[in-house]
Amino acid sequence: MVLRLTDVVKTFPGVRALDGVELEVRAGEVHCLLGQNGAGKSTLIKVLSGVHRPDSGQVEWLGQPVSFANPQAAMKAGIATIYQELDLVDDLSVAENAFLGHEPRRLGFIRRGHTARRTREILGRLGHAEIPPRRLVRALPAAGKQIVSMARALSHRARLIIMDEPSAVLAHDEVGNLFRIIRELTTQGIAVIYISHRLEEIREIGDRVTVLKDGRTTAANLSARDTPTRDLVSRMTGRSIEYVFPDRPTGQPQHRDLLQVTGLGRAGEFADVSLTVRSGEIVGIAGLVGSGRSELLETIYGARRAQTGTVRMSGRTLRPGSVHAAVKAGIGMAPEERKSQALLLGEPIYRNVTLATFGRYARLGFTDAGRERAEADRIAETLELRPRDVRRPVRTLSGGNQQKVVVGRWLLGDTRLLLLDEPTRGVDVGARAELYQVIRALAARGVGVLLVSSEVPEVLGLADRVLVMREGRIVREAPAGELDEDTVLDLVMAGSLMEGVAA
């Protein structure tokens, strides 16, 4: 037993985030934490890593009761953490980020060669020897940043490594890499606390599971491999949810073309992309991280200026590089990075939900706060937002609930085409099912949906038609029914066999 928590309580003004948590972690095991959005997982690990101090309860580390005054103390004691929100410094290099706070140094001077060498070593272990240690982190894609976060955790000589939803921004092959590392760590006797909303991952890598609900431990030390899914879900949510996709509507799809993209390209990102979305249709895009899907969506939306090609909505060409024009034409987009691209963290939930629509509820330029709150309440209800009070600042929400706010924004108003970039990232099982229902219902009302997701089953299960992207090009297009997970993964990974099929 390296770690034991008893009756840990942590309150924020107005919220009891942890309400008597029990947790036991053994050396060399992968201990999974499971719970709905807002259950208190991130808060729990922040208590462990010295970011928050518990109001009451006991933390025992290596048999000693401890209380970490700050993150440094926890690190000294041998607890390293990969936080849910990326915690990197954009203008420092990869190596500097990896060793931030405990730089190898001599008389205050950084030993740059030494640091770079050790970073290269760690990156090599992580399967990413190609990332140059002296590159600025700012220049890395989100997935690359996640690798650096992991490198930082590995740069400590830790006895326990905590990972808060590390796979959320990783693609399939990266997750495999991650699991290889985790196994390597556990064989050295290092314990890992692993948080994820993807049950398959927990089954694959986890040893034991602790389930949190509303800040309380509802089940401890379950077997990760053998506990039935229904059991886990009902302990998380208090009810049983079928993790299924809503049925596709039978009958002919409508043939009215809503979105027509022809020959769209941006140097270094993607090239010669043509696609259509019909009204009422859900089109999914599968691909690896870095294959250019987000850029494609942002270009369609006008957030990036297309260098070649055109985007047409209902036959009318949109002005390139103008989000305003796209929004006017009825396009909405839930972007990939919620914090930097979508949220006003200090503003209340309802103002974030209505950020794209408040103008519509306004009369003569005067806003209608009552109406906005009502609409936001409705969204909060549908997406199981917690806490439900829409006047709280978004900053205080858990990661998954923030994501719900971002997606919820575009469920309002009369959007005709919805661009969703990783809409379920970090969203728990229950809310995910609700979200699928909502997206389906929108499609049934004639809204076209273009969906990007790194989870292949999600794309296959939700979309009517699937596009597969690799290195900035569309390499396959087919109805979802004609594809299965293995085919898509093969396409995505670019077996040279498939090269000829690409068109």
Next chain:
Amino acid sequence: APTTTQTKAADTGGNAAPGKKVTIGFSAPAGHGWVAAITNNAKAQAAAYPDVELKSVEAGPDAAAQRAALATLLSQKPDVIVLLPHDGKELNAFGLEAMQAGVPVVNLDRAFPDALAYRTQIKGDNYGMGVSAGNFIAAQLKAKGVTNPIIGEIAGMDELELTQERSAGFRSALATHGLKVANRRAARFTVDTGQAEAAQLLQALPKMDALWNHDDDQGVGVLAAIKQANRSEFIMVGGAGSRAAIEAIQADNTVLKATVTYSPSMASSAISLARLIGQGKGMSDLVELQVPKEITLASETITKENASAYVKLGF
């Protein structure tokens, strides 16, 4: 324009005749009101001499900038330099440097502490200004028979030594009559700060007998504040001698009854002196063959009685 009335190329005597060509370097801080008049006067005076070429550099916002500007001026090797420093003590080192390089320096208004740093110095009498204002006020109040009078003072930029000198003169003149300043606010030589400080002063002194304002340019604001407060129970004395102030004194329809001069015409005189120095001549009305080392202008008191004589000297 004020520049023409304040300049005067000597029209009699031997000094007026064009002599050796003299290049005069000139530097003064930029600004409005009195400081602006200094530069204008200097330029106009130089233009009136056919044998004078004026090379001027703006002084920039502070002493450090002026030092850098003067360095470029000195490297152009003028015959004489006339300068109104931001602060005499801060530019003393430059004066020494120039004099050592063989370029005579005419210090305008803000004295160098070091006598080796200048050839000639012409300045107004700041302390004397305060004394004149104090004496005038004391005399007026005595004539009115006011006992225990309440006296206000609106100073200029407080960080300038000249402001300190003016206030010191004012205080000591009042002290000789057993009077003292009840409230002193410092404005910044601008109309809006004059107005704001005066408004607060009037608030602090619900009843007042006399007020001295150091600078007639900021005085426009001070008078506006007085008007807005509907106050007229006191007399006011100005400073420097702007045309507007002198005209107001002449018209005698405001509280402003007098102003004590500190005339920017000294800049014109400085140019004339520099020319004579450059030509190796003395002042023709004096017996001496050279220009004297120090000239301090007297501060006169302009009242309704003598205003007409001064009005054309107002800036």
Next chain:
Amino acid sequence: MKTAKSSPEPRTSFWRGDGSETVRRNLGLLGVLVVLIAIGVVTRPDLYSSSQWVGDNIFSILKLASVVGVVTVGMTFVIIGGGIDLSVGAIVALAGVWSTTLATQSFGAGGMIFTAITVGVGVGLVNGLLISYGRLVPFIATLAMLVAARGLAAEISNKQTQVSANTTINNIASAKLLGIPLLVYILAVVVAAGWVLLNRTTFGRRTVAVGGNPEAARLAGINVRLHTMLLYALSGLCGGIAAIMLTAQANSAQAAMANLYELDAIAAAIIGGTLLSGGRGTIIGSLLGVIIFATITNLFAINDLSAEAQNMVKGGIIVVAVLVQQFRFKSVTRFFARNSKITTTT
């Protein structure tokens, strides 16, 4: 026992989100104001014993605050919108000088007001263009404008003080309505309009969004560049209004007037709780900030404090004012935190 645990919920809910922190901050500022006035009463009981004088003094403070107050309203918008406007003082000076040229004065009061406002908005638009479409950093763009506008003002006025001969304009400073100075009404109207604009209109919502997270605002379909430009125009408009007010007070205008008003306005806004990094701020806080500064000046004036003592004390008061604000806030949360802990352990 279990039920006792969840008891603090309803009570704390009162303090939840939704601007109550702002209210508390502003209450803190009000407290500071009350203390300043109390110091005035204690140090000059002779003056404060006359109710006539007290009324006059309040108006004198408000009149002193009025010009900077109007400028601060515009500045608050710009800062909330993620920018900064270092040129406001220069705008006031340029607008004031331009509206008091002899040519302009010949058009009468209407012409002067029109000129001041046009100049203010025009300069603001140029700022906005440089920042929005020229992509200059606001600090640099408005600093350049500061320098340039003061230079132009000096050029126009030929460095002279331009006296306003227009009695209508000059009367703005002395006129009263129902015993209250006109300048105070102008301040009140500008503040009220600013409050409504910030809190009740789509323009205000966009301002908060643009300053809080420009990328999010852009992706939500807000025209960030246009909005940014409008913010600087708004600040320019406030500068134009302030120019008229200041010209009226001084009966004149000159290129050096309104010197460093930008600093006063920024300081007032920040004391009032506006985040320098954008996305948060209140008009009422800014107003309180301005009034606090004016009250300090007044306090020094009635006590005949010398400038240097004044400056030292002023620095101290600023620090204490902000600390008081924070203290209130913290002590309240601490109180509640303690409270909820007690209920848990018993």
Next chain:
Amino acid sequence: MKTAKSSPEPRTSFWRGDGSETVRRNLGLLGVLVVLIAIGVVTRPDLYSSSQWVGDNIFSILKLASVVGVVTVGMTFVIIGGGIDLSVGAIVALAGVWSTTLATQSFGAGGMIFTAITVGVGVGLVNGLLISYGRLVPFIATLAMLVAARGLAAEISNKQTQVSANTTINNIASAKLLGIPLLVYILAVVVAAGWVLLNRTTFGRRTVAVGGNPEAARLAGINVRLHTMLLYALSGLCGGIAAIMLTAQANSAQAAMANLYELDAIAAAIIGGTLLSGGRGTIIGSLLGVIIFATITNLFAINDLSAEAQNMVKGGIIVVAVLVQQFRFKSVTRFFARNSKITTTT
């Protein structure tokens, strides 16, 4: 053919961006500098024809830049670290005044230098304490310090200009080594030390972290508060050094000296590419910014532009300088973009 299409172009473009943008920005600034000098040559060929004069002029520019340059190095650290220091000018004044009191001067040059540096660091530490531990917004804390420190300086000097009688100190301004003024050496040493500190030490790298992502810095175990405090102390140290340099140049010190140096320093840092919001900036950029401002001043001096024209032109130059920088940057990226497009589409 098809395989040629999927050449690793997109991949590699990913990893671009390793500070070369900074280098490009600085090249842009150098370009601006060259243009400014060229204008000088064209407008005053008579002066520029004397090589003696040209050498003198370069040193006169560098001497003008030296004091603000030293202050800017400290300011750059503070801004990169996410703060701002409005009190540097006041620190220079206070340190200068304190070190030229008669009592201090009696301890000789060593005593004066020691006093200036102690006062600078001390005031900086107070700033840091107020900001780190008193949790005051940096803008307000250092503004309060500005006011208070100038007040104190006025009090100490009794508003007089205090002449330095110490020839060792005074000689700092005139002494030359190998034909190069001592002041230029001091600037060079401070800049070099700043560069090393920022780029080669943990302190510097942590400064970037504290300013760029304070939360990440905290999570990485950096003592953000302590670090922030040290940044202000560093700025104070630079202020102390600058005070000695300025005192030497003026042979005296007074409470009003170094007026608005904070604005000059901030502007230079920002022109040099430092982000006002923190987390990014370079010492070399700041130095170039300072030198550009000094060169502009010099250009005006040798051409005898009137102050008002000077100001208008200055505003324009600032805007153009920044635009040029951006233009260069953009055109280069566009060039690369075009290039890579060609390889993709062929």
